Amino acid sequence: MKSILGIGINTFKEGLRDKTLLSVSISGFLLIAASRILVPISIGESYRVITDFGLALVEVFSVLLTIFIGTRILYDEIERKTIYTVVTKPVRISEFLIGKLFGLTLLVFSIQFLLFLTIFLFSKIYLHFVFWRVFVWFFFLFFEMLILNGVAILLSTFTTPITSGLISMLIYIIANTSNYLKELSQMVKLPIFTYIANFLYYFLPNFTLTNVKTEILYNLPIDKGLYLFAPSYSIMYVVFLLTIATMLFEKREFY
C-alpha cells in the first residue's frame, strides 16, 4: 500500500513536470476561452452550445492526456532506466502498475477537473447560468477515463508509445460507438458481423452506457443504478486490464 502510494505520487509529480502536459492543458484552456466566440453565433442557444462544446473539449483533452502521457508512462521508465532501481526494491509488479495507474489517473483527473471548472465558471460569468447537473456528467467521465488509463498502461507494457497511443484511441472510439455497431448488426443479420459487434460491445470497454450527455442536457432522468454501475464496472474492468498487464510485465526483462 505504501509503495503504491509512493509510486503513484511520484508518477503524478513526474507527469506534472512533463512538457506534454503543459502544452495539452494550455491548448485546452485556450480553446475554452475561444468558445466565447460561439455565444453570439449560436442563435439563442448559447447555454447549451457552450455547455456541450465545453464538455466535449474537456473529454477530448482528457483522452489526449491519457494518450500522450499514459502510453509513455512505462516506456519512459524502461527507456530512461529509472525502473532498474524500482523493480529491484521489494515491490510487486502488480503494486508497481497499480501505483502507475493511480498516479496517471490523479494527473488526468486534476487537469480534467481544472478544465471542467473553467467551463463551469465560464458559463456562470458569461451566461449567468449554473448548470449543476454537469457534475453528474463529470462523475461518469472520471470512470471512463479510469478504464482508458488502464488500457494505456496495459498497452504500454508490451508496445511502443505510438502503437499504444493509436490503439488506445481506437479503443476509445469503439467504446463510444459499439452500441451503434451492435444495433447495425441486428439489421444486417450477417453472423460474423454480429459476433464481431457483440465482441466489441461486451468485451472491450463500453462507454455507451455511461454516456449521459443527452440526459443531462435535457434534464431527463438518469437511471439511479448507473451511479453504482459506473464505479463497479470500471473497477472490475481495471482489475481485468491490470492483471493481464502484470502477467505480461512480470515476463519482461530489462537489458
Place this chain on the structure above:
Amino acid sequence: MNILEVNHLKKYYRSPFLRKRVRAVEDISFAVKQGEIFGLLGPNGAGKTTTLKSIVGLLKPDGGEIRLFGRPLDISRRERIGFLPENPYFYRHLTGYELLSFYAHLFNKHITAKKIKEILEMVGLEHAMHSKVGSYSKGMLQRVGFAQAILNDPDFIILDEPMSGLDPIGRKEMKDWIFKLKSEGKTILFSSHILPDVEMICDRVAIIYRGRVVSTGVLSEILQEKVRFIEVTIEGLDEKTLETFGKVFRSGDKLMLRLTSEEEKDRLVSFVIEKGGRIISVAPYRKTLEEHFMETLEAQ
C-alpha cells in the same frame, strides 16, 4: 555461510531482427561469503553487468541457478539487498531528498526522514539534497545511487561499476564507504574493469572473460602465480660474480638481472649484500589482466 551462490549461470540475448542468440554469459559460477568484499573483474563486455542484473532479477537466466541467502530471489529477499546499477538513472524532476524518500516508500520497513538525511550527508550531498537530480553531475548521480543502495540498511549490497565516472577523490571516498559497510558486517559484491580499484579493496575476486569465470580467489594470489619475472638492479659488483644467477645485463655501471621466482630473488638479495654490493631496485613484472585473460583462454 554463503550469501550468494551463482551456479552455471547462462544468459543469451536475442537480437530483435534475426532472432539470433547472442551469448552474454556462458557459464558463470561463484559464491560470495558473508562479510566479504567480492569483486567481479573483467574487461568490458565480459558479462559482469548481465551477471549482476540476473542476480537482482532484472534479467531472467536461461540456465543455471542463483541463490540469495540460501534461497531463490523473491520479494522478502529484496528487502535485504541494495543495488546500484551501472551509470544509474533517476527521476530527473525530483530533488535528491525527494528521490530517496520515494525509494523509502518502496520498503516495508519504515525509513525515517532523519535516516535519509544522514545517508545524504554520508555521501556528501547535504548541500545538493534540495536541488533536482536532473542538474546533478555524473559523480553526484553515482553518490545518490550509492545512497539509494544502502537506504534500507541492507545485508548484501550489489554495486555495478561503482567507481566509474568518479574523480580520484570520489574513488577514494567510494572505497572508504565500501570499507565502512564491511566494518558494519555487510557483504558487498561489485564489478569493475579497473584492476587497481579491485586490488585495493577486494577480499576475493572472480575474473570473468567472455562470459566465463577464468579464475576465483584472492586477487594477489591469482596474479602472483602469473608473475613473469622479477627485475633486480644492482650497483658495485661485476658481472662475473653474479653469473650463477643467470644472464646479466649491463647499463652504464648498473647491472640488471631477471629472476623467475621469489626464492631466487631472496638468495640474490642476500648474496649481493654479503658481497658489499648495493640493491638499487627490486621490481616484480606482472602480466596485465588482459594478458592474463588471453593466456588463460589460450590454455583452454
Place this chain on the structure above:
Amino acid sequence: MKKLGGFVIIIISLFVSVLFVKSFEDRKKSFTGEKLLFFPSGKFIQGVACGYNNFLADLLWIRGGVYYGGQKLKHGSLEYLYHMFNVITDLDPKFVNAYTTGGMFLFDDLHSLEMSMKLLDKGIYNNPTNWYVPFMKGFILYLAEKYDMAYRWFMVASLFETKRGMAFKFANWCLQKEKGPEMTLKFWEDLYNSTGNKWMREKAVKGISRVILYAAVKYRREKGEWPENIVVLVKSGYLPYVPSLGGKYFILKEGEVLW
C-alpha cells in the same frame, strides 16, 4: 500456481464486467429512446460521432445559422436548409429549438408548409411531452390560414403546457378567427406580450398592421379618402380599439402603417 491465479482473476473480472454491461444495456435503452425513425444520413453520422452527437448537432446548428444568414444576404437558395435541420435533429433528437426554428425558417423563407410540417412532426414524435413543438406547428398552420388544423395542434400543445395556458387561448382564437378584427388584434397582442421570440414578435407587428390597413382600405372605399389617423378609424367603427404593442402605438399615414 501464480500464473494460474492470474488467469483466474482475468477470467472472473472480464466475466463480471460483461455481466455488468449485460444487465444494464436494456435499462439504458429505455431512457435514450434509441429506437427512433431510421434516417440513414443522420444515423450514419451518429455512428461516427463517437458519442458526440449533441456536440456535432451544435456545430451543425451554428453552421446552419451561417448558411442561413449567408444565403439570405445573397438572396440565394435555401434548399439545403431542410436537410441540415433533418441531420441536426437526427444527431440530437431532443434539440427542440432545432425543430421549431427549423419549422419557422422552412415556412417563412422556403415557403414550404410541407417541409415545415414534416420537421415539426419529427420533433413531436421525438419529444412527445414537449408543448412548444406542437404549439409552433399550430402557429405555422395559423399563419398558413389553416385554422381548423391550427386549432387541433394548439389543443395538443395545451395538454402539455405547464405555465400560462397560452396554447389554449390560441386554440380559442383559431375558432374565432373569422369573427371580426377584435379577436385578431387580441391574438397578436397576446402573442407579442407572451413571447420573447423575435420572429414571432415581427409576425405580431405585421399581423396588427395588416388589420389596421384592412380597416383603412375599407374606410377609403366607403368614404373616398384615407382616414386621418387610427383614432378616426376607431370612432367610425372600422376598428374596435386603438391597438398598441409593448406600449408603442401604430401610425397610419396615407395607406401606410408604421410602428
